[in-house]
Amino acid sequence: DDHRLNLADLYQRYNTDRDTGLTDAQVKELLIRDGPNILSQPKPISKSVKLYRHLFGGFSLVFWICVIIYFIMYGFSTATHDENASISYLWLGIMLIIEELAIVFFSYYQESKSSSTMASITKMASQQILVIRNGEKNQINTEDLVVGDIIEVKSGDSIPDWRNQFNNAYLELGKLGERALGFCELQLSSSEYPYGYSFNINEYNFPVNNLRFLGLMAMINPPKVAVPNTIMNCRSAGIKVIMFTGDHPCTAKGTARATNIISEGSETIEDIAERLGTSPESVNPNDAKACVIHGNDLGGPAEIDELLRDYTEIVFARTDPKQKACIVEGKYNIINK
Structure with missing residues (x-):
């Protein structure tokens, strides 16, 4: 409900001042409490671990079990001198290996491209902005912003626009055939939207503006190799x-x-x-x-x-x-x- 408050009440809520802004002590305390103004990043995974997961994780494990079974059948049929059957088992095992490797490297390539795209979007989001602290104007990185900072904006200044950055990420991931999903949140009044309220996504009987952006996720259902x-x-x-x-x-x-x-x-x-x-x-x-x-x-x-x-x-x-x-x-x- 910040937008409903007058300026005096808003300054009081965030313990700041229009002319002097926050103090260094306040900023330090807020950074400790809330952390930097950036999207949290997942722990980096090495390329070898990613490749290993694609090779042996999930449904890929079923492929390898089938390959092992075919090779066992090839060995068994060879031992019983059934040459026609043994060749069939051998070729089936080899074809499964070729198909699995093609799927693995395709999905690994797609994941690598997605990771690089998201990394470029994250770098693009890092900008400098003019704030008032201790009664002085300072240029700081946007990740150092805290709740209560007074930002000075002049005509022609570049303001971080998450909507445009999300749209750019959406388009870049879309070029790879991926579906991008953005997640936002908004605290709704329990009196206006009680438990069991019927939300209508066609007529929008609920707020769709002033949402807080939480993150971005992309997923893909890769086409069959053939x-x-x-x-x-x-x-x-x-x-x-x-x-x-x-x-x-x-x-x-x-x-x-x-x-x-x-x-x-x-x-x-x-x-x-x-x-x-x-x-x-x-x-x-x-x-x-x-x-x-x-x-x-x-x-x-x-x-x-x-x-x-x-x-x-x-x-x-x-x-x-x-x-x-x-x-x-x-x-x-x-x-x-």
Whole structure:
């Protein structure tokens, strides 16, 4: 309820002063109590440990158990002089090893890229800001800010904007085919929002502003190793592959590139605009071979026909179940085109 207080009460609540700010003693005490003004970082994990977890953790352990069983069966069948069966067991074991290693290194690569992206976002967040302490103005790092600091902002100053930084992280992680989730909190009045209150996420019958940002998490469901080659084989056979997903367009594009639905070298209008440093409106649509269409922009049959004619690689993102059902049931007649 800070925004409801007048300035005098607000200064009193945080034991500060408009002209002199906090004292060094107060700052020291607050830093000890609350810690630095940064997002807490997880304990770093070595690359070897990460690789080991990908190799032998979770479902990977099942693969290795299967490999061992196949090799045991190969040895048993060889001992009983059943050569045909023994070769089959050997090849099955080898193929499982190849598939598992491909999955492991792909997921390890994705995790490494995500870690580097988050590290760059964290560095970008570190800025300097002008505060008043002990009656004097000082430039300090934003991580040294404490509750009660008086910040002086002038026209043209850069203010830390977590919303933009979250959006940048979301886009960078989306390019890797990952889904980024932001977590925030807000203390609600128990009298206005009692236990059992029915929250409506469509009409927003609760506050959605002035939230406190808690952190960011990304997750990925990597495609099967065989999918990219399968897509290429389909395209070689003259089959046009179109992707429909409920994911954000940025995430959908990253997944499409990883699976060859958008092939290497193909660009969307947005890709061309980013490469040329211009706006998408100034790009000639005929220069783009691929497109990513938001479900809200999914028009009628005539527009679908135009997309199918103009683009060889198409991704529909943020499509809801109703739209997918209409497509499958033939409303747009895409399957027959």
